[in-house]
Amino acid sequence: MSFGGFYGPTTEPQSHALLAAALDLGIDHVDTANVYGMGVSETVIGSFLRGRKGPPPFRIATKGAITRDADGRRRYDNTAAHLGRELDGSLKRLGVESVDLYYVHRRDPSLPIEDVAETMAGFVKAGKIRAIGFSEIAPYSLRRAVAVQPVAAVQSEYSLATRLPELGLVQACEALGVTLVAFSPVARALLTDRPPTPEHAMTSQFMLSNPRFTEPNLSLNLARTDEFRRLAADMGTSAAALAIAWLLARSPAVVPIPGTRTVGHLKELAAGAELELDAEDLRRIETILPIGWAAGDRYSEEQSIGPERYC
Template identity: 35%
Template sequence: MITRPLGTTGPAVGALGLGCMGMSDLYGPADRTESVATIHAALDAGLTVLDTGDFYGMGHNELLIAEALRGRAREQAVISVKFGALRDAGNNWLGFDARPAAVKNFAAYTLRRLGTDHIDVYRPARLDPEVPIEDTVGAIAELVRAGQVRHIGLSEVGAETLRRAAAVHPIVDLQIEYSLISRGIEAEILPVCRELGIGVTAYGVLSRGLLSGHWAAGRPMPAGDFRAHSPRFAPENLGHNLSLAEALRAVAEPRGATPAQVAIAWVLHQGQDIVPLVGARRRERLTEAIGALDLELSDVDLEAIERAVPADAAAGARYPEPLMAHLDSER
């Protein structure tokens, strides 16, 4: 596995990371045995970053990762954890809590569920509008000094917040959506990350399946699949967005590749400081994603990709309006 630095202050990690959310939450039912096998396959292939959140399945995802790591060297994985999202028993979202006391409380529960003595990268899932980012980062910095956290990350924040946070403690990476049809970070956020030496862990590189080449119009949504509420999967937008995937397929097939591989390779090509997270829930999809590392995109390829999927080509916002309001990165 090719490695990349996680920012200028972080470790070298696999050039791809594994997003584990879908194994527990928000994409419908998943097979636990296959999920564990997929995590094992990712680690064996050198995908060291395992990305999770303490609210994915109300702790289920952390317990799943703990199960997968049992009997393996802890150093084989770089566990990245988001915290702060509040939910109730009906899976409703209640807001975010990033107060210093809450930071330490969430971390203690995560350490217990993961069965580890440290979290490699710890980050608030969203900016808490009621808490200065300096206070949140300062609380995580105390956990760093205590040895419970190795590095501090952020998620879906804008350039000003990045600067304020980095003034308190080094920030190793920003986790943010970045794909062929979600390029909002390029104007201001990505340049500031590079100025400050902050890496990017890019999620949504396949736009939740839209660019994978495996989605079809009329595909039923299982219970609990949040894509049923996603504007880009809405009936009025889905046909257009799937046409982008088909245009990408026309670029991929002459290269002996799939649309998913080309979409991932494009994100990889945007910089050595970017680590795409692939949300594979099954080993076959993981194998496909890893194949993107073998794709070297020429200038001709990049021009063809740009014609197939221009910037801002997607129909619909990347989240429903109420959730967009929580994104500091979109302000």
């Protein structure tokens, strides 16, 4: 998403440098979507891949289903025709014949999820994708989909600031052998050493309307996470690395997908995979940031349209 300018301006050379650094760090999974920059993210990844020889060095995941009506309002289309067109467009931008994982980015409630799983299974049979996934679905929907077609992954927001997946989704993924791909694992930079300032939040269209980044909530969240930053420093690491390490300690089913525009931040995030937290470390983290610490919901009412609610 960062390649598409969601959190601020960037360039293709900067994104290419990030991808090269990821490979140097042993990172081999890249997650994108057709709507990140309206094709920009996929195009940038595709140009990086074309500049290299041999097969793609990454396991590539992308998504489809989000679109807009004639009035510009966001809607979700899970029909076979729409998902097929979007997938073909993604493959063209990426410059590959198939992707390792294709997600339904948001569920269209007008269609039974069993039918959508059948559509995705067709893409597997056609050789265009190797596995299917869903983003922001509820545990009960996951169970229905798995009954039709194996689901490799479910993508959902999960971090020390957003613990909702622990109320059913983590457990369902563990029981069904599904990977829980955790996006925004450092809480959109709140859990880093360089959290968004009120001035920065004013420049972000997303943060301008997001409850956690508008006042007075932002100031409250910055003050609360200051303690977490001090703890990370005491432990000799960065806040971002500690947040990633905490998430990896939650369940073997969890794979975090942090986003960034800078190589330095990427290295901080990757360092979290090398940290081993013991019971006392986890206790200290939970004392500072217990369940429910964050001020404000993770999404505004408008941003909440699409993700399935289950609690």
